[in-house]
Every structure is written in C-alpha cells, then in structure tokens.
Amino acid sequence: MSFSLYSVSGQGFVGRDENITELVKQLSSKNKIGFSLSGIRRIGKTSILKETKRLLEKKGIIVIYISVWSIVPSTVDEFAKILNRATILAFEKKLPKKFKFEHLLVTGTKALQTFLQNLKLSTTVAADLEASVSYVRKESDDVENAMKKSFSLIEDLSRMTKTQSVLVIDEFPSLADLTYGTKNQKMGLQIIQLLRTLFEDFKLTKLVVSGSFRDTLENLVTKSKAPFYKQLLLREIMPFNKKEIEEFLKHYLHTLKFSDEDTKNELYKITSGIPYNLQLIGKEIQYLELKKIDRKKLSEIIKIVLQKDGEQSFKEFTENISPSEIKVLKGLAKSPGLSPIDISKQEFIDENSVNNSLNLLGKKGIIKKVKRGRYEFTDNLFSEWLKYQSLL
Ligand SMILES: Nc1ncnc2c1ncn2[C@@H]1O[C@H](COP(=O)(O)OP(=O)(O)OP(=O)(O)O)[C@@H](O)[C@H]1O
Ligand SMILES: [Mg+2]
Known part of the structure; x- marks a missing residue:
C-alpha cells in the first residue's frame, strides 16, 4: 500500500466505520438532515468527506465537493465560478447534453439564450445559469441574486434530473472571509446567511460542512446566534x-x-x-x-x-501563535502535565499570560484541558518536535 500525505479515499482509506455509516445512511435517506464535521488539523476530515462522496455516488447521489481554500483569490466572484463549474461537472452524466460552465462564459450575451435552449434544460436551471453567467461576466452586479442562483442551481438540477444531491463545503469557516468588489468588502457572512435560508427550503439537496478550528466553526454552527444553529448535526472527528x-x-x-x-x-x-x-x-x-x-x-x-x-x-x-503561546507550549512539551503556575515559573512569564495562552491554544485545538489546571497536547508528535527543537 502506498502512503499519502494528501486526503485518501477508496483503497487507502481505513477505519471511521461509525462516521461513514452514519453519513452515507443519512445523506442518502429522505430525511432533511445535514452535517457539520469538526476536528483538529490532519485528523482526516477531508478524507471522510471524500470517502462519503465516493460511496454516495455509487448509490446514484450527486455530490458537489468544494474546498474554500481552493478559492483563489478568495472573492465571492471566484466562489461563484468554482461552485457553478463544480455543480455542472457533478451533474454532467445526467444532463441531456454535455456542456461546461466555461462554454457559457464565452458565449455572447445574445447567443446565450439560444445556447441554453439547445441544452434542453428546465426553465429554472436555464434561468439560474443565465443569472450566474451575467454576474461572473460583470454584466450584472447583483451579487446576492447571483449567489442565490448559484446555490439554487444545485436544487433545480436535482429536480430536473430527479436525483438527490449533497453540497459539501470543506474549510467552511473560511467562507466568512470572502470579499466582494474593488474595496474588498467582506461579505462571506451574508453568503452564509443566504445559504442557511436557502437550505431550509431545499427538498433534494443536503449540506455538509467541515472545519478545523472549533472556535470559528462554533460561531457559525453551534452558538445560539449562529446562522446554522440547530440546523446541522454536529460530529467531532476523533483520533x-x-x-x-x-x-x-x-x-x-x-x-x-x-x-x-x-x-x-x-x-x-x-x-x-x-x-x-x-x-x-x-x-x-x-x-x-x-x-x-x-x-x-x-x-x-x-x-x-x-x-x-x-x-x-x-x-x-507555530506560524499563527504568539511568542508567549510558544513558550507555554515548549514548557508543556518539556514537562508534560505541568500546572499553569509552574509553567509560569519555568518559562519566566507571568501567570496571566500563561492562562491566556492556554486558553487560546485550547481554542485552536493544539492543546486540550484534561482536568483543572492540567493540559495535554492533542498531537504528541508535535510536542516531540518542540522538545527536539529545544535540544538543537
Ligand atoms: N481514514 C484514513 N485512512 C488512512 N489515512 C488517512 C485517513 N484519514 C486521513 N488519513 C491521512 O491523514 C492525513 C490527513 O488527512 P486529511 O487531509 O483527510 O485530514 P484533514 O483533517 O482534512 O486535514 P486538514 O486539517 O489539513 O484539512 C493524510 O495524510 C491522509 O492520507
Ligand atoms: Mg482537510
């Protein structure tokens, strides 16, 4: 078997029976259910999403997978393009005539309607596409409508082809950072709100999101003011x-x-x-x-x-953490189980900073509190690396 540092599915995928069984069963059922997967970095979230996709596709369900990190530049426009492209590609086999989103983009405004008619799509699908195309081509600047139509395209294509579908958004919290227009106005949160409203009414399309920083995901999904509060089943991916x-x-x-x-x-x-x-x-x-x-x-x-x-x-x-957080980590790596007071003494930082750092590191999923005043690394190999660094 060959090793991989990328996400795996099919042959190389092992374990995770409970997660996979639940995801595949619920997502292929008639139930109106979606999921939010959380879990620390490299725990295998993307692999679970891809394995689920593979198994759902075997059952004839259409799965559209998007990683928000693949949206470069991270603008709403780019997101619209990527989403439409992925949607059309996922439905390709079920369409009366094959086409690509790019074909639509290069067809002149006047010719577009005839082009769409020839594709024998339903009127709603054709209308969704027309709105997205004109937005991406900057012929219209109604960004909200364009996003609405881009998401609706999935539901409308599902209805047209009489299939169930699932939209999977990996690295979901980063959606909040998407910007719009020349002033790089942030409008990701609006998109997330829109997504929520639309999915409430979708009958054939389900949603699965995933993210690694519990904190940011919680802001979108678990907290009572979060847009997706109680709308998705929350599953933490464990080691x-x-x-x-x-x-x-x-x-x-x-x-x-x-x-x-x-x-x-x-x-x-x-x-x-x-x-x-x-x-x-x-x-x-x-x-x-x-x-x-x-x-x-x-x-x-x-x-x-x-x-x-x-x-x-x-x-x-270590790139995204402060110097005192690193000190605290090094202290913990050297002497596992050290109390905050002792970390403060050992690393020469005041107790407040230690507690602050412990708190932030916990939110980032780098350490976990096992009981009062006792913290452990979520990744012992990382702790070993820090120790090894100090010996160099
Ligand atoms: N079920 C599995 N069986 C075998 N290897 C796996 C499995 N899940 C993950 N891996 C391996 O672990 C690594 C991380 O997997 P993956 O990219 O799916 O994790 P992730 O949680 O999405 O990571 P990230 O936080 O970087 O997005 C990869 O090297 C992958 O090959
Ligand atoms: Mg991943």
Whole structure:
C-alpha cells in the first residue's frame, strides 16, 4: 500500500466505520438532515468527506465537493465560478447534453439564450445559469441574486434530473472571509446567511460542512446566534482508536512485526491516533524496509521523521501563535502535565499570560484541558518536535 500525505479515499482509506455509516445512511435517506464535521488539523476530515462522496455516488447521489481554500483569490466572484463549474461537472452524466460552465462564459450575451435552449434544460436551471453567467461576466452586479442562483442551481438540477444531491463545503469557516468588489468588502457572512435560508427550503439537496478550528466553526454552527444553529448535526472527528491503528498497520505495513505490545502502545501514544502522523512514520518504516520494530528502533525512526519532515509538518502550527503561546507550549512539551503556575515559573512569564495562552491554544485545538489546571497536547508528535527543537 502506498502512503499519502494528501486526503485518501477508496483503497487507502481505513477505519471511521461509525462516521461513514452514519453519513452515507443519512445523506442518502429522505430525511432533511445535514452535517457539520469538526476536528483538529490532519485528523482526516477531508478524507471522510471524500470517502462519503465516493460511496454516495455509487448509490446514484450527486455530490458537489468544494474546498474554500481552493478559492483563489478568495472573492465571492471566484466562489461563484468554482461552485457553478463544480455543480455542472457533478451533474454532467445526467444532463441531456454535455456542456461546461466555461462554454457559457464565452458565449455572447445574445447567443446565450439560444445556447441554453439547445441544452434542453428546465426553465429554472436555464434561468439560474443565465443569472450566474451575467454576474461572473460583470454584466450584472447583483451579487446576492447571483449567489442565490448559484446555490439554487444545485436544487433545480436535482429536480430536473430527479436525483438527490449533497453540497459539501470543506474549510467552511473560511467562507466568512470572502470579499466582494474593488474595496474588498467582506461579505462571506451574508453568503452564509443566504445559504442557511436557502437550505431550509431545499427538498433534494443536503449540506455538509467541515472545519478545523472549533472556535470559528462554533460561531457559525453551534452558538445560539449562529446562522446554522440547530440546523446541522454536529460530529467531532476523533483520533483513530487502537482498533483503527491496528487496521492501519495491517493495511499499510502488513509485513511489519512488533517485538512487543509496548512498542505498539508507544506508536499509539506518539501519533496520538492522528492518521497524518501514521502516514508520516509509516512511510519512513517502509523506506527503511524494516521487518521488525522495537521501542528503540521506533524512537530512532521518530527522530529521523522529525529531522526530515518536522519543520515542514509543524511550521504551520507555530506560524499563527504568539511568542508567549510558544513558550507555554515548549514548557508543556518539556514537562508534560505541568500546572499553569509552574509553567509560569519555568518559562519566566507571568501567570496571566500563561492562562491566556492556554486558553487560546485550547481554542485552536493544539492543546486540550484534561482536568483543572492540567493540559495535554492533542498531537504528541508535535510536542516531540518542540522538545527536539529545544535540544538543537
Ligand atoms: N481514514 C484514513 N485512512 C488512512 N489515512 C488517512 C485517513 N484519514 C486521513 N488519513 C491521512 O491523514 C492525513 C490527513 O488527512 P486529511 O487531509 O483527510 O485530514 P484533514 O483533517 O482534512 O486535514 P486538514 O486539517 O489539513 O484539512 C493524510 O495524510 C491522509 O492520507
Ligand atoms: Mg482537510
């Protein structure tokens, strides 16, 4: 089996039975239900979305997958383009005649209606497309209408082709940052409101969103003032459990023998059950062509991985945090379980900053509170990397 640092589905996808069963069953049912998936970085959200997509498509359900991070520049206009393009592509096989959104964009204004008529679409679908095209071509500046028509296109195509569909928006909280016009006015939140209103009335289209920062996702989905409050089922994606790690090992490294249970437990602990870490360490074990592994060998491999890939893998974590947050993290990495007061003494920062930092780091999902005054890393490999950095 080949290792991957990208999201996986199909062959390389292991575990997650409960999540997948629920998602596929509910999303293919007649129930009016959508989901919001949260989970720390690299826990496997995108993979779950893609595996769900694959299985739903097998059942004849149309799935439109969009990652907000692929919208570059992050403007409403670009979003409209990407959404329309993805929608048409997803429905392609069910259309009377094949076409691409780009075809519509290059057809002259006058010819557009004839072009659309020839495609034998329903009147609502044709009208949705016409509105989106004229907006993207800057012939109209009614952005709200254009967005409304872009989302309605999915529901109207579903009705026209008599299919159920699912719109999946990955990295959903970033939608809030989309801007509009020459002044880069933020209007993402308006779009999110609109999405909510529209989905309330959609009969054939369901919505699934996903995001990694619990805080921002909560603002949109869980809090009582949030636009999607009580509209979506909330599911937190958890680390692999021991059974899933066993499954991962069997699938990816089936010839590898563990010299004892202790070594396996250590692998479980150091990876924190995060699939990305398993891919990272697994590819090294494969590269070294190891047949057998004990604790000593495992810690050697961890060192090699941190040396080779640590910076690339964890830089992103330290880029968006303040110097005192880093100090707190380093303190916790050096002495796991240290209380806030002791962190303050050990790292020479005042107690207020320590508590503040702990709070912010918790919101970012980098650490979790296990009980009063006691914090743990959500990713032990990251903690190991910080420790390793301090030794350099
Ligand atoms: N079920 C799985 N089986 C095997 N590998 C997996 C699984 N889920 C995730 N992975 C691996 O873990 C890594 C992260 O996966 P993925 O991109 O799906 O996570 P994510 O939560 O979407 O991450 P991000 O926060 O960066 O968006 C990838 O290397 C992927 O191959
Ligand atoms: Mg992802």
